[in-house]
Amino acid sequence: MAKRKISNTLALAVLGLLQEREMHPYEIAATLRERHKGGSFKINSGSLYDTVEALLGHGWIEAVEVTRDGRRPERTVYGPTALGQAEFVRWVDELVRVPAAEYPKFLAAVAYLGALGPRGAADALDERAGHLEARIAETADILPSIGLPRLFMIEVEFALHALRAELEWTRATAAEIRDGTLAWPGTEAATPA
Amino acid sequence: MAKRKISNTLALAVLGLLQEREMHPYEIAATLRERHKGGSFKINSGSLYDTVEALLGHGWIEAVEVTRDGRRPERTVYGPTALGQAEFVRWVDELVRVPAAEYPKFLAAVAYLGALGPRGAADALDERAGHLEARIAETADILPSIGLPRLFMIEVEFALHALRAELEWTRATAAEIRDGTLAWPGTEAATPA
DNA sequence: TGCCGTATAGTCGGATCCGGCTAATAGGAC
DNA sequence: GTCCTATTAGCCGGATCCGACTATACGGCA
Numbered sequence: 001m002a003k004r005k006i007s008n009t010l011a012l013a014v015l016g017l018l019q020e021r022e023m024h025p026y027e028i029a030a031t032l033r034e035r036h037k038g039g040s041f042k043i044n045s046g047s048l049y050d051t052v053e054a055l056l057g058h059g060w061i062e063a064v065e066v067t068r069d070g071r072r073p074e075r076t077v078y079g080p081t082a083l084g085q086a087e088f089v090r091w092v093d094e095l096v097r098v099p100a101a102e103y104p105k106f107l108a109a110v111a112y113l114g115a116l117g118p119r120g121a122a123d124a125l126d127e128r129a130g131h132l133e134a135r136i137a138e139t140a141d142i143l144p145s146i147g148l149p150r151l152f153m154i155e156v157e158f159a160l161h162a163l164r165a166e167l168e169w170t171r172a173t174a175a176e177i178r179d180g181t182l183a184w185p186g187t188e189a190a191t192p193a
Numbered sequence: 194m195a196k197r198k199i200s201n202t203l204a205l206a207v208l209g210l211l212q213e214r215e216m217h218p219y220e221i222a223a224t225l226r227e228r229h230k231g232g233s234f235k236i237n238s239g240s241l242y243d244t245v246e247a248l249l250g251h252g253w254i255e256a257v258e259v260t261r262d263g264r265r266p267e268r269t270v271y272g273p274t275a276l277g278q279a280e281f282v283r284w285v286d287e288l289v290r291v292p293a294a295e296y297p298k299f300l301a302a303v304a305y306l307g308a309l310g311p312r313g314a315a316d317a318l319d320e321r322a323g324h325l326e327a328r329i330a331e332t333a334d335i336l337p338s339i340g341l342p343r344l345f346m347i348e349v350e351f352a353l354h355a356l357r358a359e360l361e362w363t364r365a366t367a368a369e370i371r372d373g374t375l376a377w378p379g380t381e382a383a384t385p386a
Numbered sequence: 387t388g389c390c391g392t393a394t395a396g397t398c399g400g401a402t403c404c405g406g407c408t409a410a411t412a413g414g415a416c
Numbered sequence: 417g418t419c420c421t422a423t424t425a426g427c428c429g430g431a432t433c434c435g436a437c438t439a440t441a442c443g444g445c446a
Contacts, residue, residue, distance in 0.1 A: 042296050100298045108205050155304040155306075158362055
């Protein structure tokens with residue numbers, strides 16, 4: 001009975017893969033991981049099966065066959081439907097056109113940066129900067145590793161761009177705190193436990 | 194009995210506000226909105242009351258008094274605990290230090306940008322760019338509107354920086370698609386319904 | 387005075403999500 | 417041969433989240 005509209009982006013990944021070829025859920029997860037899509041979609045087997053169920057309920061995918069290898073659990077293979085194909089494109093289109101409201105954890109934390117005191121905040125930002133650099137290096141590494149057209153890894157380029165911007169802000173803000181450009185109204189600094 | 198660790202950032206906002214002064218949930222929500230924190234925290238009354246319940250269960254806040262004004266619903270006023278105070282700082286510190294894995298919708302959509310075809314993708318990116326500009330303008334507007342020290346609105350500066358970076362990538366990518374720098378392997382373009 | 391829109395304050399049912407579990411097979415070490 | 421681990425495949429209980437709803441009070445206006 002067509003519950004609430006699907007919003008989980010893992011569903012988008014499933015839909016996208018099934019456009020290519022029929023698969024069973026486990027294979028979907030494996031393929032996504034193989035293609036390094038783990039940075040763009042939260043691949044969790046629990047959610048995956050729920051997601052597939054929801055897509056079925058909407059008629060966006062359909063069960064193609066059920067096979068069984070020896071006494072292993074059954075594998076249900078799913079394929080796309082015409083409706084699902086159309087919805088997939090429509091959905092990507094809308095996600096690109098209209099920026100959604102997002103609430104990243106870091107944004108929340110920055111809102112209370114004051115709680116760390118100037119010293120504590122600058123230190124914490126520095127540590128973050130280090131992690132960001134590491135993650136940027138990792139991400140940049142996987143980019144050329146596969147001889148695939150750019151388009152198929154374009155989201156990695158976006159992720160890199162976003163990470164670099166965040167790094168830039170993080171470093172700049174730490175510096176502003178240290179040199180006093182960013183005034184600290186609360187005089188005394190709390191220290192983390 | 195101390196369920197799963199709280200991860201919802203709305204809890205952080207609640208904890209943070211209660212450091213300042215005792216409040217009842219509705220007042221918390223109103224205060225957050227008044228301070229333009231709606232961009233950093235998803236303020237939903239349903240989640241708010243659940244969150245307060247969870248914080249109570251962890252002993253991070255405590256009920257201070259229950260008042261009632263005429264025949265309106267009871268208002269339970271909450272205040273901070275020593276444990277909550279410590280956890281608050283510890284939590285902010287960790288959120289700043291360690292970048293969390295995030296899965297923004299746009300990242301997912303970009304992973305399937307190919308589905309829109311070169312023309313469709315470039316158009317969609319253009320429209321997004323327009324929305325981003327509007328949002329940047331709105332956000333920049335609220336910044337000087339309140340005569341508050343920068344530190345208390347620093348998360349808005351970060352949000353702006355992130356938005357600008359996204360806008361930059363969006364425009365650049367649209368341009369690359371149009372001038373052919375970004376090759377399009379799938380020859381033919383699907384069009385949204 | 388009667389009525390309507392908005393602010394106050396919070397509840398509830400159900401949708402959604404996910405960590406952790408089961409269970410079988412394949413492959414290697416000894 | 418048999419033990420151990422990794423891989424394959426999926427299920428489930430409960431935590432989490434949220435949209436939609438209830439109900440009272442208040443200000444203004446016709």
